[in-house]
Amino acid sequence: MEEHGNWCLIESDPGVFTELISNMGVQGIQVEELWSLDTDFSELGTVYGIIFLFKWEANQSSNSSDSQRNNLSNNDLPEDLIFMKQIVNNACATQAILSILLNNNEINLGPELDNFKDFIKSLTPELRGMVLSNSETIRSVHNSFARQALIINESVSSNESEDLFHFVSYIPFNNSVYKLDGLQHGPIRINDIPESHTKNSGKARELEWSEVAIENIKQVINNFKDKEIRFNLMAITKDRRIGYNTRIDQIKNDLKLLQKKLESLKLGEDDTESIEKNINILISEKNELQNQINYQNEKLHSYSIENARRKHNFVPMIKMLAEALAKSGNLENAIKKARKS
Structure with a gap:
């Protein structure tokens, strides 16, 4: 297997995620970017889950309070909650999306993901991750959003360190809020939804579970102690139309x-x-x-x-334009204008 298991990096963007979900055959879903931790979730309609992107550091898992919560026995976890271990680094965006879609029975998954869910539900988290990493259909949809590399810089050392970012999901499940992080050993129960809200309307419960999730996200952000500002938050919702x-x-x-x-x-x-x-x-x-x-x-x-x-690959067009400018003697002037702007 080649590095990263032939899964590309994709951009954390609501338009990318919305079309990716649609291309996997799922209907009636859209993704909304959340610009503030104080977002009014009541304006988003039905929210199925939250996706959080943050900088990953090697010592996070062992030092986080989540790891202590992670020591739940198998008997404490719902049998029908689908958790997948992350096998391929670059697949974590799609894995975070699937962690939400596969754990909500109200969502119309379509034939492809219905079959995928039926196949993995009786497997271990490790085997589920392996099945995902080897799914040609899902990987093909994921890789269709690969960013086009305009220039390949061969002078950059392959050992040069780059910041790594990681996606995790938050979902309501059986009156509790769970964090699904493929790098952990299993699902993490963040907190129960208070009983006063579990008896309320669906809208009240929706608001309450999102508050529980946001509180945990705030803790993660605070752990960086102002050393990091690059975070991204998105909600998977029912198509608002x-x-x-x-x-x-x-x-x-x-x-x-x-x-x-x-x-x-x-x-x-x-x-x-x-x-x-x-x-x-x-x-x-x-x-x-x-x-x-x-x-x-x-x-x-x-x-x-x-x-x-x-x-779209714009490289051939750019190359032809540069060649045309060079032949006409206008390339140098174009470069100077570009540098000034």
């Missing part, structure tokens, strides 16, 4: 009922003004929801364009 369209359908039905009621009333009756006011409120909400759908469509379209640019 689904919720918007569902609400629009409800509004359409409500408008029909109100219109029928309005038509049955005589002109000037007391209820007329109230019904007309409700109709206007619903129409205003419907228009706002449609604006939100349009915004999401534009955002996903921009993701598609950016991903196409990421995948």
Whole structure:
């Protein structure tokens, strides 16, 4: 096997992750970048899990409080929670994504990941990691987002150290919050969701579990003691257009009922003004929801364009342009202008 098991590094970006998930056959999912630890999760709709990217250091695992939590016996862990050991370093982005997707039965995984989940669920974490690293389909989708190398610098020593970054996932599972880190021995139970919230609505529980996860993420960040500022946080959510369209359908039905009621009333009756006011409120909400759908469509379209640019190899075009400028005698001037800008 070649170094890194033929898995490339991919960019930590919501557009990349959203299209990667879609290309694996999963439907109704999008990825949102979280710009603040104080993000209002209620605005994100249904959140299935959180992905956290941070700088990895060799002594982190042994010194972290997570490692102490990690000493849970197998009897303390849910049997149906799917945890995979990380076998290939560069696969950790896709592994973090899969750790969320495979542990939520509400998600439509599609035939490829359904088969993958069925195959690995009875295996050990180490064997699950091996199956993932050798999955041609998943690896092909992952590698389709490889960053194009414009210039290969052969003068850089292969021994030169580079910062390593690592992805981990946070998920709600059986009224607890778990951290799934493929470099650990098993799943880490961060904390239980308080009983007062487990009896509440799904929305209340969603907000509570995300608060538990964010608190742990803050601890990880604080462990760096201001020596590191490069972190990235993303949430895997239900496609927000689904919720918007569902609400629009409800509004359409409500408008029909109100219109029928309005038509049955005589002109000037007391209820007329109230019904007309409700109709206007619903129409205003419907228009706002449609604006939100349009915004999401534009955002996903921009993701598609950016991903196409990421995948395209611009080297031949740049080479031909440089050659044309050289032949016309304009290359030197172009270089000077570029340096000034």
